[in-house]
Amino acid sequence: MALYALGDLHLSFQADKPMDSFGKVWKNHEKKIEKYANRMVKPEDTLVLTGDHSWGRKLQECREDLAFIERLPGRKILLRGNHDMFWDAKKTEKLNEEYKDRLFFLQNNFAVYQDYALVGTKGFTFEGPFYLNRRGQILGWDEEREAQAKKLVKREMERLRESFRLARKEGYQKFIMFLHYPPTNILEKTSPFTEIAEEYKVSAVVYSHCHGESRFGDSIRGKFHGIEYMLVSGDYLNFRPVQVLP
Numbered sequence: 001m002a003l004y005a006l007g008d009l010h011l012s013f014q015a016d017k018p019m020d021s022f023g024k025v026w027k028n029h030e031k032k033i034e035k036y037a038n039r040m041v042k043p044e045d046t047l048v049l050t051g052d053h054s055w056g057r058k059l060q061e062c063r064e065d066l067a068f069i070e071r072l073p074g075r076k077i078l079l080r081g082n083h084d085m086f087w088d089a090k091k092t093e094k095l096n097e098e099y100k101d102r103l104f105f106l107q108n109n110f111a112v113y114q115d116y117a118l119v120g121t122k123g124f125t126f127e128g129p130f131y132l133n134r135r136g137q138i139l140g141w142d143e144e145r146e147a148q149a150k151k152l153v154k155r156e157m158e159r160l161r162e163s164f165r166l167a168r169k170e171g172y173q174k175f176i177m178f179l180h181y182p183p184t185n186i187l188e189k190t191s192p193f194t195e196i197a198e199e200y201k202v203s204a205v206v207y208s209h210c211h212g213e214s215r216f217g218d219s220i221r222g223k224f225h226g227i228e229y230m231l232v233s234g235d236y237l238n239f240r241p242v243q244v245l246p
């Protein structure tokens with residue numbers, strides 16, 4: 001039995017959004033997703049998909065993308081990404097009813113893997129704009145957007161706390177924490193997300209959202225304060241799922 005993660009599938013079976021224009025790595029990327037998942041993930045395994053599943057804006061425009069995910073091997077757990085317009089956070093329960101025993105939507109709830117609780121939410125990081133000088137040094141940033149970002153972080157933290165609270169109430173003491181956004185932005189060393197990860201002594205923080213060589217290093221990768229931070233963006237991994245736990 002194993003726990004795998006992969007993020008940012010950005011499927012567009014129904015939406016007119018060819019991904020090839022984003023670079024070579026995206027050429028026929030759905031074929032790679034299928035190939036690697038089938039090669040690595042066994043029916044008894046769990047695969048967490050960390051958001052940005054579909055380009056469809058409404059649920060009806062995402063059905064084929066969700067059906068594709070459903071056909072991947074193992075138990076599939078989905079996290080909300082910033083592009084997942086089809087998924088209203090308040091209607092997660094409805095999605096879970098509709099896709100019962102097929103897909104699990106992780107929001108204001110938790111999933112179980114062995115003696116671990118899998119908790120998570122979309123998260124949020126302020127991504128600028130940052131004002132740079134000619135040497136690429138940061139001179140300042142858009143403060144209005146930063147203020148808005150702080151509100152979003154607060155709301156996401158409430159959702160994440162709820163996920164932890166429910167898991168702990170059921171007696172879980174070991175956690176894997178999933179985020180769509182990176183836990184910190186390029187300026188931060190720590191954030192409310194790294195703090196809660198340390199508070200609950202999670203074993204790993206798994207996130208995606210960062211696309212392209214220049215963004216892969218935006219946040220923490222590897223061990224930080226005893227916690228493993230794993231970037232699982234599809235293009236970073238060439239769409240091979242990463243094993244989080246044996």
Ligand SMILES: [Fe+2]
Binds near residue numbers: 008010209210211
């Ligand atoms: Fe993405």
Ligand SMILES: [Fe+2]
Binds near residue numbers: 082180
């Ligand atoms: Fe994203």
